[in-house]
Every structure is written in structure tokens, then in C-alpha cells.
Amino acid sequence: MAQKKKKQSKPPSRVAADNRKARHLYFIEDEFEAGIVLAGTEVKSLRDGKANIKESYAEAKDGELWLINAYIPEFSHGNRFNHEPRRPRKLLMHAREISRLGGAVQKGGMSLVPLKIYFNDQGRAKVELGLGKGKKLHDKRETEKQRDWNRQKARLMKDHA
Secondary structure (H helix, E strand, C coil): CCCCCCCCCCCCCEEEEECCCHHHHEEEEEEEEEEECCCHHHHHHHHHCCCECCCCEEEEECCEEEEECCECCCCCCCCCCCCCCCCCEEEECCHHHHHHHHHHHHHHCCEEEEEEEEECCCCCEEEEEEEEEECCHHHHHHHHHHHHHHHHHHHHHHHHC
16 A cells, blocks of 8 residues: 655744834834845854844845844854854845835835844744834823723623623
8 A cells, every 4th residue: 555645734934032012112004025045154043043133124225135133132142253242244135125115114204124033934033124103101091002902802701701
């Protein structure tokens, strides 16, 4: 008898760094995926999951997209070729998308905020960028009220049903 081939399932994408505060501080209108240029020790350090992108942002300069102020710690077993933790890192996107994002940032007063860094199914590091507008204090309060009301409404519906 012939053996059946088992269907190989794709490994789930692993999140290396998450910026959970971004959705609290910004109205995210659109999301984009970009590749990121990393050194070997940066990839190993990202796989450890100790990166931080809370204070980072992206900017378009000379037709290129850069991730600024992202913290990827030095690799613990790295040698003299270890990377600098807060160096600017180039993001990879199509030129048309970069120019469109750069225009939105300059003309519309928008910000490019990294939402998370993750490894896709092929094991490549990707950055999810959000194009957003900053929230004012009253907007943040309104969002929190809405979230609390939705939570309370769900509890009431659960108890009622």
C-alpha cells in the first residue's frame, strides 16, 4: 500500500516586538507590511523576543524608508561584529508606496508608526507599519469610554442570555 503524504502545516508567524500603545496614541487609518534590512546578530536577537519599538517611528528620506529609534538589544553570544542597538534600519517597500507614504506624512500631518515586528511563514522579519493621526486627550478618553461600554454590554448580554 502507498503511504499517504501528510500535509505540512505552515508555522504560525511569531511576533518579535509589539507596540500595543500605538493604537491608544494614534488613529490608525491604514496598515502596511514592509521588509526590514537586518544584520545577522539582529535577527538572532529578535528571535529572543527582547526588542522594543515603543518609541520608534518610520520616515521617508531620499526615496527610502527608515525605521528610527527601534531598540534591538545586542546578541548575547555576539562577538566584535555585534550590531548597534538603536541604529536606523532600512525598510523595504515598493518605490511608489514609499512616495505615497512620504506625501501623506508631509501633507496630511500623519505619522508612520511601527505596530509590530514579526517573522512571516518563510522566517523573514517583517514590520507592520500604521499610517495614523495622533489622538488628542479627549479622543483617548472617548476611546476608553467606548471600550468600557462594549465590555459592560457584552457582560449584560451574556447574563441576559
